[in-house]
Structure formats: structure tokens, C-alpha cells
Amino acid sequence: MGICKVKPSGFESVDEFEKWVQASGIRVHPNVCVDESSLGGFGLFFDTKDYEKEQDEIVDLVRIPSSSLYSYESLLEKMAKLRKTDVKSSSILSRILERCPVKSETEIILCYITGFHLIKESGTTLEDPDLQNLLQYLEVLKSTDVLCIPDNFDDHGEESLRTMKLIRTNFEELYQEISSVMKDFESKLPFDLFYQYTQAIRSRVLEIPKEINQDEEDFTTDTTLVPFLDFANHAAKPNSYFDVDRHNGDVILKLDLNEVKEDAFEITICYHLENSVNSFLNCYGFIPYDEENQVFPFSLSPYVNELLNKMKNTTNERYDLISKWMLIDLNVNLIRNNNHVTIDFASSTLPYLLIDGLNHYKEWSQETDDIAQFDQTAEASVEEIIANLQDQEKNNKFVYSEECLGVTYLKEQYVDPSLILEQTGNDNEQSLEKLTALAVELILEASKLKLLQLEQVKADPGIIQHYFQVELQLLTLLLDQNSQKLLEDAMTSLCVSD
Numbered sequence: 001m002g003i004c005k006v007k008p009s010g011f012e013s014v015d016e017f018e019k020w021v022q023a024s025g026i027r028v029h030p031n032v033c034v035d036e037s038s039l040g041g042f043g044l045f046f047d048t049k050d051y052e053k054e055q056d057e058i059v060d061l062v063r064i065p066s067s068s069l070y071s072y073e074s075l076l077e078k079m080a081k082l083r084k085t086d087v088k089s090s091s092i093l094s095r096i097l098e099r100c101p102v103k104s105e106t107e108i109i110l111c112y113i114t115g116f117h118l119i120k121e122s123g124t125t126l127e128d129p130d131l132q133n134l135l136q137y138l139e140v141l142k143s144t145d146v147l148c149i150p151d152n153f154d155d156h157g158e159e160s161l162r163t164m165k166l167i168r169t170n171f172e173e174l175y176q177e178i179s180s181v182m183k184d185f186e187s188k189l190p191f192d193l194f195y196q197y198t199q200a201i202r203s204r205v206l207e208i209p210k211e212i213n214q215d216e217e218d219f220t221t222d223t224t225l226v227p228f229l230d231f232a233n234h235a236a237k238p239n240s241y242f243d244v245d246r247h248n249g250d251v252i253l254k255l256d257l258n259e260v261k262e263d264a265f266e267i268t269i270c271y272h273l274e275n276s277v278n279s280f281l282n283c284y285g286f287i288p289y290d291e292e293n294q295v296f297p298f299s300l301s302p303y304v305n306e307l308l309n310k311m312k313n314t315t316n317e318r319y320d321l322i323s324k325w326m327l328i329d330l331n332v333n334l335i336r337n338n339n340h341v342t343i344d345f346a347s348s349t350l351p352y353l354l355i356d357g358l359n360h361y362k363e364w365s366q367e368t369d370d371i372a373q374f375d376q377t378a379e380a381s382v383e384e385i386i387a388n389l390q391d392q393e394k395n396n397k398f399v400y401s402e403e404c405l406g407v408t409y410l411k412e413q414y415v416d417p418s419l420i421l422e423q424t425g426n427d428n429e430q431s432l433e434k435l436t437a438l439a440v441e442l443i444l445e446a447s448k449l450k451l452l453q454l455e456q457v458k459a460d461p462g463i464i465q466h467y468f469q470v471e472l473q474l475l476t477l478l479l480d481q482n483s484q485k486l487l488e489d490a491m492t493s494l495c496v497s498d
């Protein structure tokens with residue numbers, strides 16, 4: 001069997017792809033091939049035809065030599081080699097790297113890729129075969145199907161989507177920083193292509209283990225692009241995994257044949273253990289089609305004031321600000337298991353927001369005597385502390401303060417979030433169950449409002465639409481459930497957290 005059934009995008013022909021694989025020194029098992037995947041784009045496949053299986057077999061599927069791995073360390077070595085043979089090209093790389101703020105390994109890899117893109121654009125032919133292969137790999141990154149959110153993107157108040165917007169902004173800043181290295185930079189690498197590289201790298205990098213000392217078991221990991229292996233798609237229960245050959249640093253993709261029953265199947269690896277919509281979206285730019293233990297962060301922020309004022313018979317109380325001061329996260333994780341949804345209270349203190357007698361103290365900034373008692377080791381003046389807390393109260397998810405100045409109990413005393421149950425006389429099982437039942441009611445009422453909104457959302461196509469579909473299905477399932485059962489599940493998850 002050839003190593004490719006279809007022409008992967010980024011290559012002129014199957015032949016060109018196979019030549020690149022060979023030139024990169026990548027060794028592929030004869031029963032492995034690249035083909036289109038139902039999971040999206042391309043994937044790796046195994047066909048047991050003409051293959052004689054031995055018992056309990058682990059099969060080496062693909063071996064990628066260390067010279068074809070792209071981590072920040074291996075790219076540094078490649079640059080050192082380039083410096084000896086091609087001064088002009090290496091100076092392009094150096095200028096980019098001088099501008100690269102060392103924030104993450106992914107950003108460093110992106111800066112190298114930017115440099116190699118500019119070298120390729122300049123029409124230079126690199127002599128080193130490893131670098132020629134790298135220039136060809138740029139085409140794989142250019143044509144990877146990725147989530148590039150638009151400039152004027154509407155996050156519809158969703159925190160996960162807002163994070164993606166922030167990620168885009170960070171990379172816009174990096175682009176501005178490095179674009180000043182040459183005057184025609186933007187015409188050689190427009191932002192849209194830079195962003196494509198960014199998202200392709202983020203979706204394709206793997207954490208490859210690296211031993212700290214020879215002959216010892218301790219290891220760290222290097223963020224690394226691993227050509228060819230990066231055609232393997234993700235599954236929560238994968239049939240394959242990768243390993244490093246300790247003798248030469250090659251990466252080997254291994255298949256556990258015991259994990260598969262079919263004669264022909266897609267080879268999968270696990271990118272991330274937890275099936276969290278947030279993590280997948282923000283790290284890899286997609287949401288797996290997997291409804292087992294799927295964790296979705298449902299944001300109550302847009303509804304909390306309206307609903308809680310109604311439920312608690314209060315007027316214009318700022319429950320959103322109370323939650324910020326008390327460090328109560330208004331994103332609750334909903335956990336889907338096929339048609340069953342539970343609310344994860346194990347990691348949530350939402351029931352505390354339902355305690356009677358909590359008030360947002362609007363005049364907290366006038367309590368200068370109390371603020372003057374704060375630990376002064378940071379040597380900030382009272383005015384500076386107030387300005388900082390006001391900024392947090394307005395813009396941040398939480399307000400981190402020595403004293404919870406912004407919330408009083410019965411308008412008499414500041415609350416102590418860590419001892420709130422004791423302080424308010426709710427430190428018994430009955431009260432906790434009552435508060436949790438109210439929290440469940442709040443979530444259900446918010447779900448109804450969100451569902452009404454979701455019907456109106458005209459999301460951008462693709463992954464963002466998928467995000468809202470996942471949310472719609474989850475909330476519909478949640479509302480179909482018996483609220484008594486939800487409370488029982490909630491109480492169980494609270495016990496787990498104890």
C-alpha cells in the first residue's frame with residue numbers, strides 16, 4: 001500500500017508528498033496510509049490486509065527522526081547550521097528572533113516559522129536537505145484547516161470564546177512587534193497568513209518527553225512539531241500513542257493492536273485527557289465529537305442579577321459584583337455523558353452566593369482606615385490600593401483583596417469567604433442542601449434564558465456554530481432532566497469534593 005490515498009493539501013501530488021516523507025527520513029509501516037478522515041481533514045489509517053498479527057502486539061507505525069522534529073531547541077541547532085552556510089538567511093532569522101518575546105515555546109516556534117517563511121519568500125534555495133524539508137512543511141501548516149476567528153468577532157458573552165479573542169489579540173501584538181524588522185514585512189507575510197501559521201502550529205504541536213539525565217526516569221517535555229505524526233487525529237480512547245527512542249531521540253508512533261477489532265481503522269492518539277470544550281477550543285481550536293464526560297463551561301454572568309433578584313426578592317442587588325469579591329466563579333461546568341447531564345459542584349462555590357443577607361457594599365472605597373491596615377509590604381498607598389481594587393471590580397473575573405470589602409453580611413460586617421458557612425450559620429447539611437437546591441434552580445432558569453438567546457444566534461459558520469450547537473444540546477438535555485435527580489447528583493459531587 002502507498003503511504004497516501006489522497007493528495008494531502010499543501011502538496012502538488014501524492015508523489016511530491018511521498019518524496020517529502022522519504023527525504024525527511026520518516027519511516028512508515030507498509031500498512032499505514034494518509035487518507036481523508038470523518039473527524040475532519042486528513043488522518044492516518046491502518047489496514048490489516050496481508051498483515052499477520054501476532055498476539056498482544058505493539059506495532060511501530062511511524063518513526064520520525066530527530067532531525068525532522070521542530071522544537072525550539074532543534075530549531076536553534078538548525079539556525080546554528082544555517083549561520084555557517086548562508087549568512088543572509090540566518091540574519092533574517094536572527095532579526096525576527098531578537099524581536100520575539102520569550103513567552104512560550106509555541107511563540108518561539110512561530111517566530112522561527114515566520115523567519116523560514118521570509119527566507120522562502122526571498123527566493124533563496126537552502127542547501128541543507130533538513131531545511132529544504134522544513135520549507136516544504138510550511139505548506140502543510142499553510143493548508144491546515146484551522147479556526148481563525150475574525151477581527152470583529154462577536155463572542156456572544158461566552159467566556160471560552162472571549163479567551164479565543166484574547167489569544168488572537170496576543171498574536172496581533174506579536175505580529176506588530178516582529179513586523180518592524182523589515183519594511184516590506186507585511187506584504188511578504190500578511191497578518192492573515194501569520195495567524196494561519198499560529199493556529200496551525202497550536203493545533204499540531206505535541207508535548208514530546210525528554211529525559212533530564214541519561215539513565216534516569218525523570219523527564220520534561222518539549223513543545224514540538226512532529227511532521228507526519230501530526231496527521232493523527234484525537235480520540236479520548238485512542239488505539240495508538242507515541243514514544244521517544246532514548247538512543248537517538250526519534251519519535252515513534254505505536255499501535256496497540258489489542259485495542260482494535262476492525263480490519264481497517266483510523267489511527268488515533270489522545271491529545272488531551274480531559275474532554276473539556278474549553279481546553280480543546282483554546283489549545284487546539286476544535287471541539288471533539290465526543291459526548292462522553294464532555295465538560296462545558298456554562299456562563300451565568302449575563303443572567304445572575306436578574307434571576308437572583310427575582311428568586312431572593314431583592315432589588316437591584318449586584319450579585320455579579322458579590323461573586324467577584326467572594327471569588328465565586330459564575331461559570332459552572334456541565335458534564336455530559338451521552339443523554340445525561342450533571343452540574344459539577346465539586347469545583348464550584350456557587351451555592352454560597354445564595355446565602356441570605358449578602359449585600360454588595362457600594363461605598364467600600366471610603367473605608368480608608370480599613371484599607372490602611374492592609375499588609376504594606378508592597379508599599380502601595382491607600383489610593384493605589386483603591387484604584388487597583390476598583391479596576392479589578394470593573395474589569396476582572398475576581399477581586400483579590402486582603403479583606404472582602406465589597407460584600408457585607410446583614411449590612412453589618414465584611415464577609416469572610418473562606419468561613420462564610422460558619423459566619424452565616426449555614427454550616428450544616430440541611431442548609432447546604434437548601435443552598436445547593438437554589439443554585440440548581442438558578443442554573444435551570446439561566447438555561448431557559450440562554451436557550452431563548454441561542455435560537456436567535458446567527459453564529460459564524462464552522463467551529464463557532466459547533467460550539468453553540470454543543471451548548472444548545474447540553475442545555476436542552478439539562479432542562480429535560482428531573483430537578484430532584486439533579487440535586488441528588490449535585491449533593492454527590494459536593495461529597496466528592498469534601
Ligand SMILES: C[S@@+](CC[C@H](N)C(=O)[O-])C[C@H]1O[C@@H](n2cnc3c(N)ncnc32)[C@H](O)[C@@H]1O
Nearest residue numbers: 039040041042203204230231233234286288289
Ligand atoms: C494535529 S491535526 C490532525 C490532522 C488534521 N486532521 C489534518 O487534516 O491535518 C489536528 C486537527 O485535526 C482535527 N481533529 C483532530 N481530531 C479531531 C476530533 N477528534 N474531532 C474533530 N476534529 C479533530 C482538528 O481540526 C484539529 O485542529
